[in-house]
Amino acid sequence: xxLVTFLAGAEVSWGAVIGQGAEAGVIxxxxxxxxxxxxxxxxxxxxxxxxxxxxxxxxxxxxxxxASVQLLPPIPDPEKIFCIGVNYAHRNAEYKxxxxxxxxxxxxxxxxxxxxxxxxxxxxxxxxKQLDYEGEIGIVIGKTGRRIDKADAHAHIAGLTCINEGTxxxxxxxxxxxxxxxxxxxxxxxxxxxxxxxDEFSGFDNIELTTxxxxxxxxxxxxxxxxxxxxxxxxxxxxxxxxxxxxVIATGTPIGAGVRFDPPRFLVAGDVVEVDIAGVGVxxxxxxxxxxxx
Numbered sequence: 686x687x688l689v690t691f692l693a694g695a696e697v698s699w700g701a702v703i704g705q706g707a708e709a710g711v712i713x714x715x716x717x718x719x720x721x722x723x724x725x726x727x728x729x730x731x732x733x734x735x736x737x738x739x740x741x742x743x744x745x746x747x748x749x750x751x752a753s754v755q756l757l758p759p760i761p762d763p764e765k766i767f768c769i770g771v772n773y774a775h776r777n778a779e780y781k782x783x784x785x786x787x788x789x790x791x792x793x794x795x796x797x798x799x800x801x802x803x804x805x806x807x808x809x810x811x812x813x814k815q816l817d818y819e820g821e822i823g824i825v826i827g828k829t830g831r832r833i834d835k836a837d838a839h840a841h842i843a844g845l846t847c848i849n850e851g852t853x854x855x856x857x858x859x860x861x862x863x864x865x866x867x868x869x870x871x872x873x874x875x876x877x878x879x880x881x882x883x884d885e886f887s888g889f890d891n892i893e894l895t896t897x898x899x900x901x902x903x904x905x906x907x908x909x910x911x912x913x914x915x916x917x918x919x920x921x922x923x924x925x926x927x928x929x930x931x932x933v934i935a936t937g938t939p940i941g942a943g944v945r946f947d948p949p950r951f952l953v954a955g956d957v958v959e960v961d962i963a964g965v966g967v968x969x970x971x972x973x974x975x976x977x978x979x
Contacts, residue, residue: 692755710747725931772937803878806973815854819938820896820960838919847968906939
């Protein structure tokens with residue numbers, strides 16, 4: 686299933702996308718599963734509720750053409766958004782510091798407001814000219830767990846989504862030991878367009894990720910090159926934090942971010958950023974200069 690949160694007219698609802706291209710449409714599951722208030726609630730219901738949703742989809746007619754709705758972040762209110770730094774082996778080498786592969790993942794967190802939805806503007810703030818892209822695969826948790834064994838980790842993954850883990854590069858250096866400021870400007874990144882449920886994947890070991898800016902490929906890699914695969918991330922994070930349905934893990938970005946070019950190729954107003962994940966879809970956003978009231 687492709688699970689979405691969307692705005693139709695003035696009403697926010699949630700449901701599933703069926704069909705492809707111009708024929709794609711949205712089935713409003715909020716109308717059909719009245720006691721389930723959100724995608725997060727659906728995931729928390731586990732396999733029985735997911736099966737109920739699939740049955741409802743199989744019997745439903747499309748409520749809205751996909752092109753007629755505004756897609757919001759599929760999980761608008763995640764309790765936690767974990768982000769993993771430098772997780773692709775080539776990315777570690779990109780630093781050219783001769784460092785060994787890390788023993789543990791690098792972890793930081795983002796606020797929900799820092800990630801906008803598919804088709805919405807990425808905001809270039811007046812405080813910086815260094816808005817950068819980072820295409821990433823996002824894990825969405827579907828089952829509560831603490832100290833999850835690596836062998837059981839995949840059972841806690843509800844599905845995958847696309848993330849542009851947008852970054853204000855110069856603000857990363859405001860603090861001596863943290864990156865929080867540069868990672869949390871409002872609408873500096875994006876997530877979506879939907880969550881594709883885990884049953885749609887035969888495995889997570891070789892999923893391709895491509896990032897394009899104005900049609901030009903800037904990043905391309907596969908999860909086969911992750912230093913910390915999905916199961917390792919779920920197991921590690923759950924050692925110190927309880928993972929709950931709707932929590933998001935941004936699993937790291939490949940080489941090719943704008944800051945790594947000489948000279949750097951930061952985003953400017955009008956640029957189109959696409960994060961394309963095999964088996965998930967394409968997250969697309971246009972950069973817009975943020976308008977600040979005088």
